Amino acid sequence: LAKQGISVALCEKGHIAGEQSGRNWGWVRQQGRDTRELPMMIESMRIWASLKEELGEDVGFTRGGCLFSANNQKQLAGLESWVSIAKEHGLDTRIVNSTELADLIGGTATDLAGGLYTASDGRAEPHKAAPAIARAASRHGASILTGCAVRGIDIEAARVAGVVTELGTIKTQTVICAAGAWTALFCGSIDITVPQLKVRGSVARTAPAPEVLKGNLFHEKFGIRRREDGGYTIAPGNLLEHPVTPSSFKYFFKFFRALMQDPSLVRITFGKEFIEEWRMPKVWDLDKPTLFEAKRVLDPAPNMRAIDRLKRDVVDVFPQLADVGIVETWAGMIESTPDVIPVIDEAEKMPGFYIATGFSGHGFGIGPGAGKAIAALVTGNESSVDLEPLRLQRFFDGSPIRPQSSI
Template identity: 45%
Template sequence: MVVIGGGIVGTSTALELSEKGLRVALCEKGGIGQEQSSRNWGWVRISRRDPREIPLMAEALRLWPGMNERTGRELGYKKAGIMFACRTDKQMAQYERWSEHLKPYQFDCRMVSGAEFDAVIPGCEDDVKGGLFTGADGRAEPQLAAPAIAEAARERGAAILTECAVRGVETSAGNISGVITERGPIACDAVVLAGGAWSRLFSGNLDIDFPQLKVMNTVVRTEPLEGGPEAAYWTRDFAFRKRRDGGYSLASGSVNVVDIVPDSFRLAFKYLPAMQHQWRDLRLRFGPRFAQEASYARKWRNDEPTPFEYTRVLDPKPHPKVVRTTLKAAAEAFPIFAKAKPRQSWAGYIDVTPDAVPVISGVDALPGFFMATGFSGHGFGIGPAAGKLMSEIITGRTPCVDPHHFRFSRFSDGTPLKPDDGF
């Protein structure tokens, strides 16, 4: 069994398969968790999820509290709750309707306002009516999680191969029989592509048309700050969560930068419903990324270098205006953030499917080839459960949740492809 990709989904899949007694090699073109798995907000949330993801995220919330003990390492997980603030009565009503999706799970999720809001989010001077507070939500440290899970998989027998790009697969009688890496071949009868933002390029070389685009999100972290809120907080202008070191990670609650690239035109029709749904949150730009992606080979032989070897890590520059406006908005709403000293900012590419729901599925056209990708910004929190579900699909065990919504075939079977905000 070969897992391609060393982010939190790939490492979680490798851990699950290793614990089930399979021989596993995880191949990562760069280092473990160096792309979006270490660049995200660090939220572990079920609140405001697409209803199709809720059962799998409920399983993730069951798994996260035991991950330190399971891996023997610190992942920084803490159940501290997340507040989605509402500025209008209409938003309050919308979020209350969304909360109905969680009633079967009996999680702590409720609408709060007034004194109860102040008790959960002290020091807030934002002009809000109240919010949706989900106490079952939490946070973890992105820089710790994927490496910890990878090392746990290694201890259970998995081979963790970094700086080892997979160039392609080999087949025998139409079935997977191995992969070719830049270091040589690995025999296997199954492959999991957990390649994040690179998954469309890799699968395209196998004549598998996977619709996927990227959006860029910018994050800033502060030095330790005493007296700030313990729960995470979201509005359209800014969002934050407390870090294990006492500082905060902050980002815009809505703004994502979208680089126009050749795939933007190839996939425009598939993404129209998503664009109509989320156009206010997207900042389109035309720049050097177009030429860079246009230069990538879209087809290659297994005996020649690939784009994955020329670009080991996607490391986009953070958007300075987003950093400034985020810090300013947070300080206006929470005076304590006026004292915050920025220590670092970064950006990462989020891989997005047309319906903003991941693929966790086999691919019928290539028996033995599986995909666990397209998590659309939700991969960090849902990662441990995604790895569990992927391992169950591969081994033929009863899945922890119904995988129907995550099937690859939805992109070609006439299923409407659009995000669902649950309202």
């Protein structure tokens, strides 16, 4: 938008990459994507490939490949179904046997049956990418306002007239809400319902270690990515935690199909989050400090028991990493939709208010394409990808809500 000469202000209540943009695994993958978002991801991959030149900064992007492993022939057969999807979209995805898989992961002795592999997939460094993009936008004239919480929307005649921030009001007729895990709360305050629930993911970073793979591996028990600093980002592959809140009951039936598709993937937890959300105001005065100022960065604690198990699981597959220490752990809240694909749309009941949310744990890689798509939407230009499957009203107009089989 800034490159088109449009006046842009980005308001961030905390700091750039403080939440999901800086806490993710750093995967940039086409493999295993829902077919409704795959064209956008393919466009994103093209953008990632030229991002260093575009930004004038290195964000650590490299095509190290993406591998999903299978423990047995039944799992391998399940992975094979995605090969035909890949071929339809011109991707280089293929099935690898156990010998080829061992070569891809450093010759590690393993009883894995094989896997699904896309050599053109890649990885990048989350702590570098979003800040570099923000700096480039600033050079093109965008105002990057950190420590500037948006309290609400100034509405006139049922359409956007401005944004009310803690530093004052910005007059505008166009707002893009890309607030991640905060989106449902913010939109609810202006009577726009976004069915979205939060899950917590725990992640760890190792010290520099021998190279056992160049890219990303998703194993039944963990995900692992080679880092630019010579270490690995690792995370439990079979544990996302959903803290039960009032929203869990409100949207239960919308999320039921997704939950039943793989009940073992999400662990339901009960804690203080229920009372916190129950006490949370649904609307608030815009001339007073809000929750967004009180909680600048959503910083959940990682599940250390899961991290302890994670290290053992990784060493079972990669004994070369037995003596490598974990130097950092963290967690992040992920916003998910009932069909596990994003919403990119203009709110029907409020012209000028656009929403980009619900990337459901795989927004880092697709981010550049999503940004290009929302920019086309707000300027009235034709998008290079079909946004019809990503409209908000799909959750309310009787459309079948079917999460595609996730790998």
